[in-house]
Amino acid sequence: MTTAPSPPATARSLSSDDGSTTLGAQFRSQMPAYVRGSIVLALFQLSMNRIDWMGKRAVDLLFGDTPEAAARPALMMLLLAVVAFVTRISSRWFIFNAGRDVEYDLRARLLAHLHKLGAAFYRKMSAGEIMSRASGDLLQVRLLLGFGVLNLVNVIFAFVSALQVMSRISLKLTLASLITFPILLVITRSFSKMMFSKTRSNQETLGRLSDMLQGNLAGVRVVRSFALEGRELARFRVANSAYVEASLGLARVRGLMQPIVATTSAAGVLIFFWYGGSMLLAGPENGGLSAGDFFAFWSALLRMTWPIIALGFSISIVQRGRAGYIRLKEIFDAVPEVVDGPEPAPASIAGALSVRKLSFNYGNKRALDAVDLELPAGRSLAIMGRTGSGKTTLALLLARLLPTPRGSVFVDDKDVCSLPVAAVRAAIGYAQQDAFLFSTTVSRNIGFALENPDDEMDRIRAAASEAQVLEEAMALPEQFDTVVGERGVQLSGGQKQRIALARALVWEPKILVLDDPLSAVDAKTERAILDAIDRQSDLRTVVLVTHRVAAAARCDEVVVLDEGKVVERGTHAQLVKAGGIYADFAEEQAMQSELAEL
Ligand code: ADP
Numbered sequence: 001m002t003t004a005p006s007p008p009a010t011a012r013s014l015s016s017d018d019g020s021t022t023l024g025a026q027f028r029s030q031m032p033a034y035v036r037g038s039i040v041l042a043l044f045q046l047s048m049n050r051i052d053w054m055g056k057r058a059v060d061l062l063f064g065d066t067p068e069a070a071a072r073p074a075l076m077m078l079l080l081a082v083v084a085f086v087t088r089i090s091s092r093w094f095i096f097n098a099g100r101d102v103e104y105d106l107r108a109r110l111l112a113h114l115h116k117l118g119a120a121f122y123r124k125m126s127a128g129e130i131m132s133r134a135s136g137d138l139l140q141v142r143l144l145l146g147f148g149v150l151n152l153v154n155v156i157f158a159f160v161s162a163l164q165v166m167s168r169i170s171l172k173l174t175l176a177s178l179i180t181f182p183i184l185l186v187i188t189r190s191f192s193k194m195m196f197s198k199t200r201s202n203q204e205t206l207g208r209l210s211d212m213l214q215g216n217l218a219g220v221r222v223v224r225s226f227a228l229e230g231r232e233l234a235r236f237r238v239a240n241s242a243y244v245e246a247s248l249g250l251a252r253v254r255g256l257m258q259p260i261v262a263t264t265s266a267a268g269v270l271i272f273f274w275y276g277g278s279m280l281l282a283g284p285e286n287g288g289l290s291a292g293d294f295f296a297f298w299s300a301l302l303r304m305t306w307p308i309i310a311l312g313f314s315i316s317i318v319q320r321g322r323a324g325y326i327r328l329k330e331i332f333d334a335v336p337e338v339v340d341g342p343e344p345a346p347a348s349i350a351g352a353l354s355v356r357k358l359s360f361n362y363g364n365k366r367a368l369d370a371v372d373l374e375l376p377a378g379r380s381l382a383i384m385g386r387t388g389s390g391k392t393t394l395a396l397l398l399a400r401l402l403p404t405p406r407g408s409v410f411v412d413d414k415d416v417c418s419l420p421v422a423a424v425r426a427a428i429g430y431a432q433q434d435a436f437l438f439s440t441t442v443s444r445n446i447g448f449a450l451e452n453p454d455d456e457m458d459r460i461r462a463a464a465s466e467a468q469v470l471e472e473a474m475a476l477p478e479q480f481d482t483v484v485g486e487r488g489v490q491l492s493g494g495q496k497q498r499i500a501l502a503r504a505l506v507w508e509p510k511i512l513v514l515d516d517p518l519s520a521v522d523a524k525t526e527r528a529i530l531d532a533i534d535r536q537s538d539l540r541t542v543v544l545v546t547h548r549v550a551a552a553a554r555c556d557e558v559v560v561l562d563e564g565k566v567v568e569r570g571t572h573a574q575l576v577k578a579g580g581i582y583a584d585f586a587e588e589q590a591m592q593s594e595l596a597e598l
Contacts, residue, residue, distance in 0.1 A: 023141075023321075023322070023325050026102045026105070026106070026141075026145065027145065027149075029102070029105075030098035030101065030102060030145065033094045033095065033097060033098035033101075034094075034095060034098060034149060034153075036094045037090075037091045037092075037093075037094030037095035037098070037149075037150065037153070038091075038153050038157075040087045040090045040091045040094065041087070041091040041150075041153055041154055041157050042157050043083070043087045044083075044084055044087035044088050044091060044157075045154075045157035045158055045160070045161035046161065047080045047081075047083045047084040047087065048080075048084055048158075048161055048162075048303055049161040049162075049164060049165060049300075050076075050080050051077050051080045051081065051084070051299075052162075052165045052296045052299050052300050052303075053165065053296065054073040054074075054076045054077045054080065055073075055077060055292070055295055055296050055299055056169075056290075056292035056293060056295060056296035057070075057073040057292060058070040058073040058074045058077065058292070059290075059291050059292035059295045059296075060290050060291065060292030061073070061292075062291075063290075063291045063292075091150065091154075092150065095146055095149055095150040095153075096146040096147070096150065097146075098145060098146060098149070099142040099143065099144075099145040099146020099147065099149070100142060100146065102141065102142065102145045103138055103139075103141065103142040106138060106141065106328065107134065107138060109332070110134055110138075110328070110331060110332070113331065113332060113334075113336075114130065114331070116336035116338070116339075117331075117334050117336055117337075118336060118337035118338055118402070118403065119337075119402065120337060121334045125330075125331070125334075126211045126214070126215075127211070127214055128207065128208075128209075128210035128211025128212065128213065128214035128215065129207040129208075129210070129211050130331065131210055131214070132203070132206050132207040132210045132211075133203075133207065133324075133327050133328055133330075133331060134328075136203055136206055136324070137203060137323075137324035137325070137327045137328050138324065138328065139324070140199070140203075140317075140320045140321045140323065140324030140325075141321050141324050141325050141328065143317050143320070143321060144317055144318055144320070144321020144322070144324075144325075145321070147314070147317055148314050148317040148318050148321060151307070151310040151311070151313065151314035151317075152311075152314050152318075154307060154310070155307040155308075155310065155311050155314070158303060158304060158306075158307040159304065159307065161300075161303070162300040162301065162303045162304045163300075163304075165296055165297065165299075165300035166297055166300050166301065169289065169293045169296060169297045170276075170279065170289065170293070170297070173272065173275055173276055173279060173289075173297065176271050176272070176275050177268050177269070177271055177272040177275075177276075177301055178268060179268065179271060180264050180265060180267050180268040180271075181268070181308070183264055184261060184264050184265060184308055184311075184312075185311075187257075187260055187261060187264060187312070188257070188261060188311060188312035188315050189315070191253060191256075191257040191260075191312065191315075191316065192312075192315040192316050192318075192319050193319075194253045195250070195253055195254070195257075195316040195319050195320065196316075196319035196320070196322070196323055198246070198249050198250040198253050199250060199319065199320045199323045199324075200323045200326075200327075201246050201249070202243075202246040202247055202249070202250045203323065203324065203327060204246075205239070205242045205243040205245075205246040205247075206243055206246075208239055208242070208243075209236075209239045209240060209242075209243045212235065212236055212239050213236070216232055216236070254316070257312060257316070258309070258312075261308070261309050261312045262309060265305050265308050265309065268301070268305075269301065269302075269305070272297070272298070272301055276289065276294060276297060276298070279294075280293075280294045337402075337403040338400050338401075338402075338403055338404075338421055339421070340419075340420045340421050340422075341415070341416075341417050341418035341419045341420065341421075342418060343414070343418045343419055343420075344420070345419060345420050345422075345423035346412065346414065346419070346423070349411060349412055349427045349510045349511075350377040350412050350510065351377040351378060351411070351412070351427070351510035351511050351540055351541040352375065352376050352377040352411070352412050352413070352541070353373070353374075353375040353398065353409075353410070353411060353511055353541055353543070354373065354374050354375065354409075354410045354413070355371055355372060355373040355374075355394075355398075355408065355409050355410075356372055356407070356408055356409075356410065357370045357371075357372060357408060358370070358371040358372075358394070358397065358404075358405065358408040358409060359371070359405070359408075359564075360390075360393055360397060360402070360405065360564075362393075366564055367390045367393045367564050368390045368393055368394060368397070368561075368564040369563070369564040369565045370565070371390075371394060371561070371564070371565070371566055372566065373559060373566075375541060375543070375557075376541075377412075377510075377541055378537075378538075378539075378540065378541055379537075379541060379542075379556045379557070380533075380537035380541070380542040380543075380544065380554070380555040380556050380557075381542070381543050381544070381555055381556065381557050381558070381559060382544045382545075382546055382551065382552035382554075382555035382557070382558045382559070383395070383543065383544070383545045383546070383558075383559050383561060384546060384547065384549075384552050384558055384559070384560045384561070384581075384582060384585065385547075385560055385561035385562055385581075386547075386562070386581075387547075389561040389562050389563060389564065390561050390563070390564040391515075391516075391545045391561055392433060392515055392516075392545065393564075394545075394561070395430065395513050395515045395543065395545050396430075397409060398416075398428055398430075398511075398513055398543065399424060399425055399428040399430045399513060400416055400417070400421055400424050400425070401425075401430065404416060404417060405417075411424065411427055411428070411511065426509065427509055427510050427511055428509055428510075428511045428512075428513055429504040429505075429507045429508075429509030429511070429512045429513065430504065430513045430515070431500050431501050431503065431504035431512075431513070431514050431515060431517060432500065432515050433497075433515040433516045433519060433545075435496040435497045435499065435500030435501075436500070437484050437491070437496055437499060437500070438484075439483065439484065440483060440484070441478075441480060441481050441482060441483055441484070442464075442473050442476065442479075442480050442481070442482050442484060442499065443457065443460050443480035443481065445484060445499050445503060446460045446463055446464055446499060446502045446503050446506055447459070447460045447503075447506060448503050449503065449506065449507040450506065457480070459506055460480070460502075460506060461480075462506075463502040463503075463505040463506035464480075464499075464502045466502065466505050466532045466535070466536075467498045467499070467501040467502035467505055467529065467532060468498055468525050468528040468529050468532065469495060469498035469499055469501075469502055472495055473499075484499075494522070494525065497517060497519070498517075498525070498529070501514065501517050501529070505532075505536065508539075508540075509540065510540055510541060511540065511541040511542075511543065512536055512540050512541070512542050512543070513542075513543045513545070514533065514542070514543070514544050514545065515545045516545050516546055516547065517529060517533075517544075517546075518530075518546060518548050518551055519547070526548070526550070526551075530550065530551055530554055533551070533554065534554055537554075537555070537556075542555070547585075548589065549572075549582070549585050549586045549589045549590075550589070552572060552582075553572040555572075556571070557569065557570065557571060558570065558571065558572055558575055558582065560575070560580070560581050560582050562581060567580065567581060568580045568581060568582050
């Protein structure tokens, strides 16, 4: 059994849903860590500054009359080096951790938000694209808020610390050595712009590539059954080449930037050797440099070289982080279609369901047209109709699994739109037609809704038995502990459907909505499941979407949908007598079963 690692202490307090997800807000949330990190960074650069001055003293003493006196400043240098070591590590600890905490927090918010988004969003953004944003783009944001912030702060302190040494030794030499500095800034700025657009296109092509791979893996059976591996491979190659091209484009910019930046800063060092060397030869008595001055200046100049290069890096990290954040923001900005209502969850729910003038469109297409239903608590209702008549849409709207219009679905006379979504979904259990299984064990699939499924095996077993899947589960190699494979590939369609049914039964909701639970089962299992549904309807309100008359006949009432409208309603007996669509269904299915018996 896998146990989830506990979240970092700082992150835990952040993952509540009240904070803003703007980059600025994330930055501000980490302010205490940044302040602590900046203080130790300042201490680090201060100790480096003192090391330079101690170095000057030690070298001057070494070349003077009392070389043995150099031991004292040399020892001080060692102590300062220890301080520098500790402060450098702790600055990384504070600031990198801030980046990690933001990453943790954003990831948690991302999943919470993705749970709330509806079909409209998932039609626009594929799973592969979302995965790519949740991994690659999030990483860029972490680098921005960790590595990027650290380097930007460090650059400032390093400049102050090194410039203090250099300018005190010789202002002229400082100006000469830093002559390349403005050029460096121009170079890094122009590169960072290129980096931004290249990173964006790189991340986009990666998104498309992951999307295609994900689609191919999920539909691997379809690809194989049509023997289209070759064509799919060719399409994949195109996407793969686009990604390689985009990555190379980015690598070219990055690869060009580093040597250009390093060469330019090396030119500054060259100037130092030429000009500083001549000042050293002149000696301090002639307004030149002592050996100690030369050493300390050189050491300080070297300390500035890395921050200058890091500045280039950091600017590109900031650009990449921003590009990544914009892509994440597209997910955060997607507005959930189904939101909590203002009223609190009712203390208890009896389970009466009523639908009043419910109409629903998919785009311009009308799927339901002024549907009215009344179902007292504890009664059962069958919804019948041809394929495409709107049965599934109606079932989904009951539990607000689609954006249910206000004032159209009521539980115990309360508009479901005025209640918290979780309360509605807890009250209305829904077993979907195309059963989805997680790639875990049979028992965890059935006990998905339970807090600790491993401790509630009796309930799981009872639900499996009710859903007529117990015997088959026990026949699997590791019984309830058998892992069903991705999306349940190891099981038949009927088995998956009954496991999904068991999952809905174990939840024991007040209202149970079953969407065609008999579409993939044989006649014997059908009878057994119908018996189970009979027993369920003694315990709770049941809405059964079905195309089978044998199933509808067992319900207290039957409603027939046609093109989104209720066209017939009554008991099985009444509808058979009425001679409408239901009677046609009954006749057709009676003939089919007679033929099957022959
Ligand atoms: P049934 O369950 O009776 O087969 P559905 O409720 O699935 O019917 O569908 C009702 C109508 O709505 C059909 O015409 C179907 O094509 C359409 N429909 C269903 N789902 C969508 C969707 N996500 N987008 C657009 N149209 C849809």
